[in-house]
Amino acid sequence: MSQPIVAILDDEPEIRRMLTDALSDAGFRTYGFARATEFEAALKSMSPDVCLVDLGLPDRDGLTLVHRLALESGASIIIISGRAQVQDRVTGLELGADDYIIKPFEPAEVVARVRARLRQPRATGTASNTAHFAGWTAHFDRYLLEDEAGGETAFSHAEGEVLRLFLEAPKRLISRAQMQETLGGAAGESFDRAMDVRISRLRTKLREDPKNPRLIKTIYGAGYIFLGDVRWG
Missing domain, CATH: 1.10.10.10 (Winged helix-like DNA-binding domain superfamily/Winged helix DNA-binding domain)
Incomplete structure (x- = not known):
């Protein structure tokens, strides 16, 4: 079985490195991006299973990107943001995110949330897609x-x-x-x-x-x- 792919979009190099290390150790294949334009270009040839998206991007509104991903991609979307207000979390979910993690965070928590997003429903004998x-x-x-x-x-x-x-x-x-x-x-x-x-x-x-x-x-x-x-x- 191939490794699930996790795309990390965050302009902070230390956070990208921390997430890459934790997710790679957990068996995921990761790709990191500092800018939305780089990430969107990569999507033409890459189909991630999970996208970790920071809202505070230097070149694009993060919520707009989340909404586009929700409409156009089959990936699960997890926002990782320093915005801790309830309204920010609600807006992110309403625009299509599947989960919302507030900075600072423990890498182990992110790994657990990614695994939860990829967990398949229990088999019921229905193999068809x-x-x-x-x-x-x-x-x-x-x-x-x-x-x-x-x-x-x-x-x-x-x-x-x-x-x-x-x-x-x-x-x-x-x-x-x-x-x-x-x-x-x-x-x-x-x-x-x-x-x-x-x-x-x-x-x-x-x-x-x-x-x-x-x-x-x-x-x-x-x-x-x-x-x-x-x-x-």
Whole structure:
């Protein structure tokens, strides 16, 4: 099995070096970039599994870059930033990040968060990368949703984790605890917020009515349930 690729985008050489050492020791292949332009050029020939993105970049707004990555890439996105305000974290998650780590940090924590992002949902006997439901086709190998007319909408690695979890257990209640156990990450307010953001983005991409979604239903105080019929393959 090939080594997962982690792209590190931070203009501080010491942080890039520290992260590179910790992630390389943990078995990841890493590429470091000081500027967004270098990183974006590399993406034409590189497909990272996880992107670690600092918001304070010298040549580009970090949040704009995060949003573009979430729309165009299948990578999981983890923001690493000195901005500790709650609103900064919420904005980052809403724009497409999958996690948010505040500087200063312990390298071991970053390694654990990267591993959590790459952890696959538990096997349920579904080996296919294509699922059909409610006029949609989800292509998990290409991170794309295809509608009945052939129109395509990209989804992120983290959104795909949640969507696959729903599609592998249709018409069954999935609690927050089950989501945390399956998808990984520390339980608590930050995990709950991340799940809320991902589910909201999925509903938007599935053209759901936010006030009355027909596919991904919230069961308040209990969790979520996916109401569509699903065919794999």
